[in-house]
Amino acid sequence: MPSSDLIALLPLLVVAGTSVVVMLAIAIHRSHRLTSLLTLIGLACAFASLWVARTLTPTEASPLLEVDSYALFFLGLILAATFVVVILSYDYLEKQDVNREEFYVLLLVASLGSSVLILSAHFVSFFLGLELLSVALYALSAYVFTRERPLEAGIKYLVLAAGSAAFLLFGMALVYARLGTMGFPQIGALLSGGDQLLKDPLILAGMALIVTGVGFKLALVPFHMWTPDVYEGAPAPVTAYVATVSKGAMFALLVRFFYQTRGVTLGPVFLVFSLIAIASMLVGNLLALLQSNVKRILAYSSIAHLGYLLVAFLAGGRWAAQAVAFYLVAYFITTLGAFGVVTVLSSGERDADALEDYRGLFWRRPWLAGVFALMLFSLAGIPLTAGFVGKFFLLTAGVSASLWNLVIILVVTSVIGLFYYLRVIVVLFATEEPAAEVAAALPPLSASGGSALLALTALLVWLGVDPAFMLSVIQRAVLSLKGL
Amino acid sequence: MILVWLIVILLGAGALAWLAGRFGAEWPRWISLVAAGFDLALVLDFWARHRAEVEIIPQGRWLAEFNRAWVPQYGIHFHLAMDGLSLLMVALTLFIGMMAVLCSWKEIQKGVGFYHFNLMWILAGILGVFLAVDLFLFYFAWELMLVPMYFLIAIWGHEHRVYAAIKFFIFTQLSGLLMLLAILGLYFVHHHATGVYTFEYSDLLGTPMSPRTAMLLMLGFFVAFAVKLPMFPFHPWLPDAHTEAPTAGSLILAALLLKTGAYGMIRFVVPLFPGAARAFAPIAMTLGVVGILYGAVLAYGQTDFKRMVAYTSVSHLGFVLLGIFAWNTLALQGAVVGMIAHALSTGALFMLVGQLYERTRTRDLNQLGGLWATAPVLSGVGMFFMLGSVGLPGLGDFVGEFLVLLGTYRAHVLLTALATVGVLASTFYGVQMVQRAFHGPNVHHWKIADLHGRELLIMGPMMILLLGLGLYPLPVLKTFSPAWKSLERSTRSVVSEARR
Numbered sequence: 001m002p003s004s005d006l007i008a009l010l011p012l013l014v015v016a017g018t019s020v021v022v023m024l025a026i027a028i029h030r031s032h033r034l035t036s037l038l039t040l041i042g043l044a045c046a047f048a049s050l051w052v053a054r055t056l057t058p059t060e061a062s063p064l065l066e067v068d069s070y071a072l073f074f075l076g077l078i079l080a081a082t083f084v085v086v087i088l089s090y091d092y093l094e095k096q097d098v099n100r101e102e103f104y105v106l107l108l109v110a111s112l113g114s115s116v117l118i119l120s121a122h123f124v125s126f127f128l129g130l131e132l133l134s135v136a137l138y139a140l141s142a143y144v145f146t147r148e149r150p151l152e153a154g155i156k157y158l159v160l161a162a163g164s165a166a167f168l169l170f171g172m173a174l175v176y177a178r179l180g181t182m183g184f185p186q187i188g189a190l191l192s193g194g195d196q197l198l199k200d201p202l203i204l205a206g207m208a209l210i211v212t213g214v215g216f217k218l219a220l221v222p223f224h225m226w227t228p229d230v231y232e233g234a235p236a237p238v239t240a241y242v243a244t245v246s247k248g249a250m251f252a253l254l255v256r257f258f259y260q261t262r263g264v265t266l267g268p269v270f271l272v273f274s275l276i277a278i279a280s281m282l283v284g285n286l287l288a289l290l291q292s293n294v295k296r297i298l299a300y301s302s303i304a305h306l307g308y309l310l311v312a313f314l315a316g317g318r319w320a321a322q323a324v325a326f327y328l329v330a331y332f333i334t335t336l337g338a339f340g341v342v343t344v345l346s347s348g349e350r351d352a353d354a355l356e357d358y359r360g361l362f363w364r365r366p367w368l369a370g371v372f373a374l375m376l377f378s379l380a381g382i383p384l385t386a387g388f389v390g391k392f393f394l395l396t397a398g399v400s401a402s403l404w405n406l407v408i409i410l411v412v413t414s415v416i417g418l419f420y421y422l423r424v425i426v427v428l429f430a431t432e433e434p435a436a437e438v439a440a441a442l443p444p445l446s447a448s449g450g451s452a453l454l455a456l457t458a459l460l461v462w463l464g465v466d467p468a469f470m471l472s473v474i475q476r477a478v479l480s481l482k483g484l
Numbered sequence: 485m486i487l488v489w490l491i492v493i494l495l496g497a498g499a500l501a502w503l504a505g506r507f508g509a510e511w512p513r514w515i516s517l518v519a520a521g522f523d524l525a526l527v528l529d530f531w532a533r534h535r536a537e538v539e540i541i542p543q544g545r546w547l548a549e550f551n552r553a554w555v556p557q558y559g560i561h562f563h564l565a566m567d568g569l570s571l572l573m574v575a576l577t578l579f580i581g582m583m584a585v586l587c588s589w590k591e592i593q594k595g596v597g598f599y600h601f602n603l604m605w606i607l608a609g610i611l612g613v614f615l616a617v618d619l620f621l622f623y624f625a626w627e628l629m630l631v632p633m634y635f636l637i638a639i640w641g642h643e644h645r646v647y648a649a650i651k652f653f654i655f656t657q658l659s660g661l662l663m664l665l666a667i668l669g670l671y672f673v674h675h676h677a678t679g680v681y682t683f684e685y686s687d688l689l690g691t692p693m694s695p696r697t698a699m700l701l702m703l704g705f706f707v708a709f710a711v712k713l714p715m716f717p718f719h720p721w722l723p724d725a726h727t728e729a730p731t732a733g734s735l736i737l738a739a740l741l742l743k744t745g746a747y748g749m750i751r752f753v754v755p756l757f758p759g760a761a762r763a764f765a766p767i768a769m770t771l772g773v774v775g776i777l778y779g780a781v782l783a784y785g786q787t788d789f790k791r792m793v794a795y796t797s798v799s800h801l802g803f804v805l806l807g808i809f810a811w812n813t814l815a816l817q818g819a820v821v822g823m824i825a826h827a828l829s830t831g832a833l834f835m836l837v838g839q840l841y842e843r844t845r846t847r848d849l850n851q852l853g854g855l856w857a858t859a860p861v862l863s864g865v866g867m868f869f870m871l872g873s874v875g876l877p878g879l880g881d882f883v884g885e886f887l888v889l890l891g892t893y894r895a896h897v898l899l900t901a902l903a904t905v906g907v908l909a910s911t912f913y914g915v916q917m918v919q920r921a922f923h924g925p926n927v928h929h930w931k932i933a934d935l936h937g938r939e940l941l942i943m944g945p946m947m948i949l950l951l952g953l954g955l956y957p958l959p960v961l962k963t964f965s966p967a968w969k970s971l972e973r974s975t976r977s978v979v980s981e982a983r984r
Contacts (some may be wrong), residue, residue: 363595383627391666392620396558399668411661418657422634422650429639431594468555475557 005061010049010076010113013418018042019108026101036090039104040083043111047079058480063183065123073325073477074118076253077332078245082111084336085245085454089237091326095348095443096144096235103143110136110241113247121260123172126253130168130217133246135162140241141234147350153233156192160226161216168213174206178244185482188261198266207269210257217250220310221279222424224303228291231299237350239295240339243302244332251306255313255324260482264316273314277406280307281413288420295353297420298338301379304417305331311410312394315401323393326471329377330386330463337375337456341368344449345442355427362429368445371457378460380421381414386463486530487550487564487615490523490574491608494581495556498604505597512600514772519604525939532569539962546617547571559681563618568967572820572960573614573747576827579945580739581607584732586834586942591731593639593843599640602632606736613744617685619667622752626708626744630656633741636637641728648721648728652659655721659711666704670756673697676946689755689974695763702757702764707755712745713801715768716775726794727847731838733788738797738834739827746801746823750807750816750971758975765809766896772809773899775802776906783913789840789847792917793833796873799906800826800881806903807888811975813884813968815891820964821957822884828950829872829881832943836866837940840921843932849917854926859934865920865943872950875907875913880953 006013022038024340050072058068086107093100113132120126138161142154176182178200179190215223231239258264264273284304291297309331312323345352345368352358378387391414396420398407463470497519504511531538534547546565550949555563563866566574584603590597609632612625630653668684674691675681682688693701711718726734754761761768801820807819839862840855841847854859856863872879875886885907893900935943951958 366598377631382631383624388624388627395664396668396671400672401667407665411665412658415654415658415661418654419650422653426638426646426650429635431639466554468553468557471555471557 004059008053008056008059008061008067009065009119010053011046011072011079012051012112012119015040015045015079015108015112015115018046019105019314022101022108023105025345026105027219027417030101030118032090032093032100035101035104038387039086039108042108043079043083043086047076047083050076050079060083060121061119064122064125065116067119068480069477070256070481071119071252073474074248074328075115077329078111078114078118078249080109081244081248081332081336082241084340084452084456085237085241087448088240088336088340091446091449092235092237092343092346097146097344097348098144100252106136106140106143107241110140111245113133113218116246117249119325121184123176123255126257127169127172129249130165130213134165134251134365136326137238137242137246138160141230141240141246143238144235148218148234149176150235151233153230156226157230158199163211164216167209167216168321171206171209171211175177176201176204178206181225184260185259188278188482191266192262200345204266204268205264207263208272211269214250214254215276218247218254218306219299220306221283221303222276224280224283227303227475228299230355231302232293232295236295236339236343236346236353239298239334240343243298243335243339247306248328248332249314251309251324251328254323256481258313259321264314270314274406277307277310277314278409280304281409282307285413285416285420288417291420292355293353293449294342294355294358294424295351301417301420302335304413305379307392308410308414309405312397314406315397315403317397319393319397319400321481322471322474323390325395325474325478326393326467328391329388329470329474330460333376333456333460333463334378334385334387337371337453337460338379340449340453340456341372341375344368344445344453347443355424358424358427360428360430360432363431364442365445371453373425373428374457374460376421376424378464380418382443384461384464386460386467389464389467422483444483485524485550487548487566490526490578491611491615492524493519493563494604494608494611498601498608501604502597502601505595505600506526509593509596512597513585513589515818516600517582518603520578520581520585520607524575524582527571527578531575533716533888535721538571538966541965554618557907558620558683560620561618561682562621563684564612564615564621566615567970568963568965569615569747569750569820569971570967572963573743574611574822576824577607577610577614577642577740579949580735580827580831581749581945583831583835583942584735586938587735587838588730588732589938591838595639599636601634603732603736605632605979606636607740610736610740610744616749619670619683619685619752623664623667626663627657627660629741629744633737636733636736636920637725637729640730641733643728644724644726646853648724652721652725655718656710656889659708659718662704663708666701669697669704673701675703683726685752691756694737697757698756698757698760699763699890702753702760705748705753705756706764706768709745709748710771710805712748713805714745714798715771715805716778716798716802717771718796719775719779722798723794726797726834727788727790729834731841732908734794734834734838735831738794739831742797742801743827744825746804746808746819749805750819754811755810755971755974760974761809765811768809769806769892769899772805773902773906775799775805777802777909780906780909784916787849787892788866789849789852789917789921790834790837790915791847792849793830793837796833796910796913797830799825799910800873801831802906803885803888803903806892806899807884810883810888810892810895811892811953811972812891815895816968817961817964818884818887818889818891818973820884821880821953822888822959824960825872825880825884825950825953828946829869829879830951832946832950833870834864835942835946836862836869839935844930849920851928852921852930853924853928854922855930855932856922857926858930859932861935861940862932865935865947866922867918868947870914870918872954874910878951878954880950880957883954883957 116129219227288300378385381391501512609629616622783795807815
């Protein structure tokens with residue numbers, strides 16, 4: 001492997017190195033503050049090294065990994081998101097009665113797995129990244145093992161994720177059996193070669209199984225069963241991580257894989273994705289109506305949001321890729337912000353996930369409630385927030401490809417979505433007094449958690465008011481994507 | 485640049501009012517009042533200085549303009565512009581905004597800072613709607629006024645406020661998203677025809693497209709505006725929202741938010757899709773007439789004072805819709821005068837109901853009665869505005885309805901005749917309301933305070949303006965006239981084709 005490849009992979013190496021350093025540091029001296037600081041420094045270094053790697057793009061560091069500006073953009077996104085999760089986790093873990101330090105090692109390993117997913121241009125790296133991410137997530141979901149719920153979430157995630165990984169592997173094997181290659185560009189070249197291949201049952205079955213595996217990670221209907229339970233059970237910062245980094249990395253891969261291999265142009269694949277998108281939008285939004293647990297509401301809403309993303313994904317072309325990337329950025333900020341509020345309100349005994357925990361919060365903690373309300377408005381797609389601009393771009397992409405059915409379903413279901421976002425908002429701003437024990441249990445807001453939320457809010461509004469800069473960054477990034 | 489300042493001042497004052505709420509309830513009130521008053525002064529000053537220009541501006545030019553690239557990748561501009569129509573609406577918005585601050589002076593005691601934040605931001609959103617000529621910016625402002633209005637109803641409203649607020653939000657949001665789809669459709673149709681991606685209003689005018697496409701896109705816009713207007717059968721949110729909102733909320737809903745619907749029809753629906761609008765006109769006009777009669781009949785049947793006034797809005801805005809789709813000079817002039825007159829008379833009635841409610845704690849017409857003896861000024865003012873609402877000659881509403889009927893007569897005789905019945909019907913509810921609230925025996929032995937200083941300060945200017953509009957509507961007509969000429973020009977080719 002030439003040294004230039006190592007430089008191109010510097011961000012990954014830094015993340016991997018940090019996890020080793022953090023592990024050794026824990027062995028030498030167990031200190032929560034030191035561990036989290038080391039993690040933050042490592043992530044910041046990895047983020048900075050993106051600019052070093054950028055000088056070499058686009059390049060293929062081995063047949064497995066492709067370092068282009070598209071990948072670097074998403075790397076930056078997940079590194080920044082992990083950074084925020086670390087900050088949120090610090091306060092959260094301080095309140096927990098467990099060993100705190102190893103949490104950060106797991107988090108770094110999970111981010112390494114996500115990074116590999118984003119860079120992968122080959123089935124091998126795809127699967128490697130996925131497993132690296134998943135295994136770390138099993139442990140993270142069950143990290144606060146003194147409570148029942150996290151344990152349940154961890155085991156549920158383990159069983160289902162392992163099952164879906166098996167489907168994915170089998171799908172890869174089928175495609176390989178027919179085409180004799182596992183690299184995305186080679187698969188793309190073969191598929192665009194002949195119509196015969198496009199109707200081949202082995203290819204179609206393989207693609208369907210790959211869709212299953214991907215759909216599980218993205219929590220798309222009908223592979224969404226784990227989502228509400230894991231979201232509810234896992235510690236709040238881990239939920240934030242699962243909702244953002246793990247899904248974002250997988251979506252980046254989805255776009256790369258299906259655009260590069262032109263798999264999305266296969267009639268049956270397109271149809272399946274359309275049905276999945278429709279089902280996700282409908283099921284996610286309708287089932288969210290029935291929930292009274294904030295984490296579960298956000299879980300179902302995330303199912304719906306991934307459905308919205310699929311609409312733009314299916315549109316294909318320049319509009320679609322940039323809409324997807326922008327929406328993911330908005331979705332990251334919003335989801336981290338929403339779970340961030342849940343995190344800072346949580347105590348050592350339980351997470352603040354009951355709707356009652358939020359009753360009248362605005363009158364006692366106006367800033368915190370204001371941040372939460374803004375995040376919910378962003379999810380609902382109301383102006384001044386990134387979510388509005390993101391949804392606008394999604395719709396633009398959908399209309400540009402004349403996907404009218406999907407677009408209209410998107411519009412109607414997002415109006416249904418308004419109901420449950422407004423339900424939470426109504427509670428936040430309720431004027432009647434909350435139960436005494438709820439009012440008394442409000443934990444104080446730490447400086448780090450508060451500043452993280454403030455930064456997210458500032459970003460949310462900045463992207464909502466002036467998206468031009470972010471859009472130009474995204475446009476440069478997606479230009480490198482092959483198969484647009 | 486003045487256009488940006490108008491909006492920025494309101495946004496800034498809102499934020500300031502929220503923060504100042506910590507130091508006492510008086511601060512937010514004064515800050516909001518001064519901000520709205522200062523904005524109004526700016527507009528009136530602008531109007532006075534550009535008097536000559538306002539009345540004979542060359543066609544197709546704006547009185548004032550502000551244009552900056554916003555999201556260049558999508559061809560989105562931050563483009564505000566004002567013509568005579570916008571000028572009238574902006575002045576009305578700021579005037580009513582001041583009244584809204586004044587009329588909630590005593591009514592709002594909880595969360596005063598946040599309340600005024602919402603109030604100022606609604607006004608800013610409404611100004612944005614009246615001034616935006618980039619369709620993305622327009623949609624942005626259109627959605628922006630929604631959230632603060634939702635809070636206004638959901639936090640400071642009456643008993644069923646949450647239900648009403650959510651209903652309002654859902655209706656508007658769904659119809660707004662349909663409009664967004666239509667905007668995007670137009671955007672791509674325009675690109676298909678010219679190769680340019682733009683949301684600019686003046687560029688999108690006259691985009692060539694097939695009649696079927698035009699009809700679908702036109703309906704997307706139409707539905708959004710019809711919900712806001714509100715047009716029968718898209719009105720069910722209105723009685724609830726109006727009834728449950730606090731006084732200032734009802735005032736802004738009736739006087740301003742409904743006008744954004746009418747404004748959208750005039751500015752966008754007909755000029756952007758003249759052919760489709762012409763084909764659709766008979767249906768729209770029929771629905772307008774249905775609204776006139778339906779609103780009047782339901783208003784007659786209400787026992788809740790506020791709900792009754794709400795239904796009269798459905799009736800009055802039916803006239804406006806009728807006038808807009810008749811699309812000739814007289815009818816349009818009538819529609820615009822009608823919009824302003826309705827803002828004054830119905831807005832004042834809502835404030836009056838609010839004042840009555842503060843005194844009696846009831847809005848039930850059966851509980852009231854015989855108030856004239858104990859509060860003669862209040863009752864007299866109430867009768868004045870009710871007479872305005874039923875279209876008494878000499879007051880603004882009469883001019884509006886008369887011109888609309890005159891204009892519509894040339895377009896459709898039968899519908900005009902039916903609409904005239906609506907004028908008659910309004911007399912029933914008007915007289916009945918005055919009778920039940922103010923005359924008759926005072927069975928419940930009400931002894932209430934009459935209107936005092938601040939309330940007279942609110943009602944006085946409203947009465948003067950309504951009377952002025954009724955006796956001498958020429959300044960309004962003259963200001964609107966150049967704007968109308970350029971609007972009409974963009975639709976002329978289609979209309980003359982249809983004549984041939």
